[in-house]
Amino acid sequence: MFRPLSIFIGTRYTRAKRRNRFVSFISMTSMIGLALGVLAMIVVLSVMNGFQREMSSRILGMVPHATIVGVKPIDDWQPVAAAALKNPEVTAAVPFTEMEGMLSYKGLMQPIQISGVDPAQEGKVSIVAQHIVQGRLDDLKPGEFGVVIGEITARRFRLNVGDKITLIVPEVSTAPGGITPRMQRLNVVGVFKVGAELDGSMGLIHVADAATMQHWQPNQVQSVRLAVKDLYAAPKVSSDIAAGLGADFKADDWTHTQGSLFSAMKMEKTMIGLLLLMIVAVAAFNIIATLIMVVNDKGADIAILRTIGATPRQIMAIFMVQGTVIGIVGTIIGGVLGVIAALNVSEMVGWVERVTGQHIFSSDVYFVSNLPSELQGGDVLLICSAGFILSFLATVYPALRAAKIEPAHALRYS
Secondary structure, eight states: OOOOHHHHHHHHHTSOOSSOHHHHHHHHHHHHHHHHHHHHHHHHHHHHHHHHHHHHHHHTTTSOSEEEEEEEEESOHHHHHHHHHTSTTEEEEEEEEEEEEEEEETTEEEEEEEEEEOTTTGGGTOSGGGGEEEEOGGGOOTTSOEEEEEHHHHHHHTOOTTOEEEEEEEEEOSSTTSEEEEEEEEEEEEEEOOSSGGGGTEEEEEHHHHHHHTTOOTTOEEEEEEEESOGGGHHHHHHHHHHHHOTTEEEEEHHHHTHHHHHHHHHHHHHHHHHHHHHHHHHHHHHHHHHHHHHHHTHHHHHHHHHTTOOHHHHHHHHHHHHHHHHHHHHHHHHHHHHHHHHHHHHHHHHHHHHHOOOSSOTTTSSOSSOOOOOOHHHHHHHHHHHHHHHHHHTHHHHHHHHTOOHHHHHHTO
């Protein structure tokens, strides 16, 4: 089968020769280094994707995707919910009231975000019912002032189901200060654990009890909570719905409360990706040293090729082919191993824990009990493309140097 001269000779130079095995060893180490860099990059970014997925599913499964807030307490939330459900992006709409306050128990205090919910409908927009570790969400009954608290809060105050705790909320008054604290005794009816910061900063009460504490009618609510298909479309969807309902309503969404967290996670992934790319770049540019050694070793061969008619462009192409083959093989090996490792990293960590008897990810310390991983094809494509491009760029200087070799000079000192 016919092959161009540059491809034929370039691929031959990548194979071991008895005359100089050291050059072949350097080529092999360059290939291995590139493969390890690509492998590490794929695995680390997949693990970061997994952590981001876990954080998204847990935190955004608890906080509202979006809310339609009334300027005044909403007397009848169902027409608002019906209007919201007309938007194809909205999957559910339920009543919702939110308050901020302080929990007090035996001299200890902590701030808390209290959400007034309807237990019968909360499952449409929240995952809290799936993460109740004590009691039940349905134990929130109107008029009984029950509360479901997070596991961190329960552990901090040493609370169990059946204990009583005091909620202090600010209340606007005619007093000189304008705001006076109001205290409400709450009964702990449940404890949830989602494995995130919300376990220590969030509590749930019945929406009717929240209305009572705000001196509203029992059927009045602060807002309608929405669940949407695309989380990143929540700002636009909620704004469109609020605009359609008129000036008495305004929109809010998760980007106002949790947006900084996910922006930080995205920035962290970008920065770690760039740092790991430096490892790939170092491995790729080892090809420069390899090719320079090959050029010095093959000076006589280059001179002979030039004397029998090879052009500088063909000489240049020979060494670019050699370096590119090293880069392609190393990147493919690293990509394949990286995909395999990323798909099985959780099982590998579990195996290490079983062998060593040590829990690397203890649920008492971390919000996850295993190492999550989510392989994304876009990341693999980007990493492999970067490996290919860096490998190709690394061949340019040595190939130019080889193309400038003068036949007479090379043969004289060979």
